[in-house]
Amino acid sequence: MKRQRGHKARLYLTPDQLAQVDGQGHGARAMWNLLHELWQMTPKCQRSLGRMDQAIRQARKDIPWLGPSPQAAQQVLKTCHRAWVNCWEGRAEAPAFKKRTVRRAIDIPQGRDLRIARLSRHWGQCWVPMVGLVKFRWTKALPYGKRADKHNKVTGARLVKEANGWYIVFRVQTEVDEPKPHEGPITGIDRGIAKPLALSDGTFREHEPWLTPGEAKRLKRLEQQRERRRAHRKPGERNSSRLKHTYDQIKQLRARATRRALDWQHKTTTELAGTFGVIGVEDLAITNMVKSAKGTVEAPGTNVRQKAGLNRSISGEAWGRTVTFLEYKLADRGGVLVKVPAPNTSWRCSACGFIAPGSRESQSRFVCKADGCGFVENADTNAARNIEHAAGHAVSGRGDLGVTRS
Structure with a gap:
């Protein structure tokens, strides 16, 4: 092919x-x-x-x-x-x-x-x-x-x-030759911020901050410098050479962070695609998730600054790019990527199936509220197991591992 x-x-x-x-x-x-x-x-x-x-x-x-x-x-x-x-x-x-x-x-x-x-x-x-x-x-x-x-x-x-x-x-x-069906196991992956990738087998794929503490401090100083120099610019006036230089320095630091993110994503997705034959992920509407909470003048939003910080964190992890890499790398190796519905994957107990919004007690802790269960697990791992379960049903229902489900 x-x-x-x-x-x-x-x-x-x-x-x-x-x-x-x-x-x-x-x-x-x-x-x-x-x-x-x-x-x-x-x-x-x-x-x-x-x-x-x-x-x-x-x-x-x-x-x-x-x-x-x-x-x-x-x-x-x-x-x-x-x-x-x-x-x-x-x-x-x-x-x-x-x-x-x-x-x-x-x-x-x-x-x-x-x-x-x-x-x-x-x-x-x-x-x-x-x-x-x-x-x-x-x-x-x-x-x-x-x-x-x-x-x-x-x-x-x-x-x-x-x-x-x-x-x-x-x-x-x-x-290239048509790839043979991948004989690796199935897994589910929950994408997050505290834990970038949580797998259903209880392991995680994590990374260091894209910028070192010194680089992050320098970026913050340059952004403050940019705002000071922009404040002295008159409306309609062209940017000064110093302001252009500041913009260039900021772009270079952010581009360095992007290159490091790409490197980590390529290495991680290559390892996952080579290990697992079927990988399930949530079908997330990421564009809607990162919309601003600012609202309008008539109906202003709440927790705008907190939501802006969350949006930056989601964009920094580039969840959509991770799925894109997994999709074509799995196809090259004979594997399959399954996108499952996102609702209730974080609230459902992976042990008994009981759904309760209060089961996720914190960002990292899941405790089932069903009588007689009391299952305790890392919240991201529990979600990944629910994703694996849904992906397994989707694949067995279709009976075809050679085509990516989307």
Whole structure:
């Protein structure tokens, strides 16, 4: 079967190349904004990819600063059109105007244009249109040159701007054998904050804070510095160089925390996918869980600051990303991910099945209130066992372990 995966590598650009790539990134953003405005102004009966493509070509002739925009400007149009299709089909919100502060990206739609070559054990190079040959860190085998064929190849790439520099994300297509059914046991996983991942076998998967105490203290000092410098800025005035530098330092620290979170999630989900054949998780509406409790002027919310702190903690754990990693890693190994309904998993006793809201006495302690039971367990472990029980029933009812339940 064919498998599509992405591989992200750090780019190492010369000063001239960095200026050219930054210019292309701003050009792609400007092209998106122009297309977004043109698309909204054009009557629905006249909207078409051909008409927009003609507008792109004419704009690049008439507007000098659009000249250094990426050669694959039509790819920006395709991305914009796909965003609208996702909106119409209910998979995403409507596309919006892109500010200068958003993450810049440049598409290279054709893999043959990349001319990938390996220079040494740790270094590779590829071709970026209108920039030239650029070096990147080689951390994973890529199908290139004679090693590439119609089944195993790089089909394209995207350059993305992060807080610590530019990266390239290769789209890699490979042909692999169908995985055999995973013979590992079944487990349930409860996602939380005090215990990031609690398994039904009574074990936990935990991590240290994403930032060290010194880094967290420095981040807090920089955020206070940012607020002081913003207070001295007049309305409509551009940010000073010092304020921009403070913003950059904050972004770098937060990006470091994100990289550490990704590293832990990848290692943990790889270990879980290799150990268990069936993993059950709660089907959580995370977007609704992290909504603000601020309310409105007529009906103000309560415990707003406490809810904001909880929202930050949930977002910091990136529960949805953990499930995404488990989903494709289990599929690669012949396992299955089962999403079970979330209601009552924390209140149900995993020993007798009795449900009572007061059974969860604290964040970490569960005591069954049923007469004659009195089961005592860690609250997260009890929830994970309920999830395992529901996942087992879902799998036995379907009789198919080769397809992810969602």
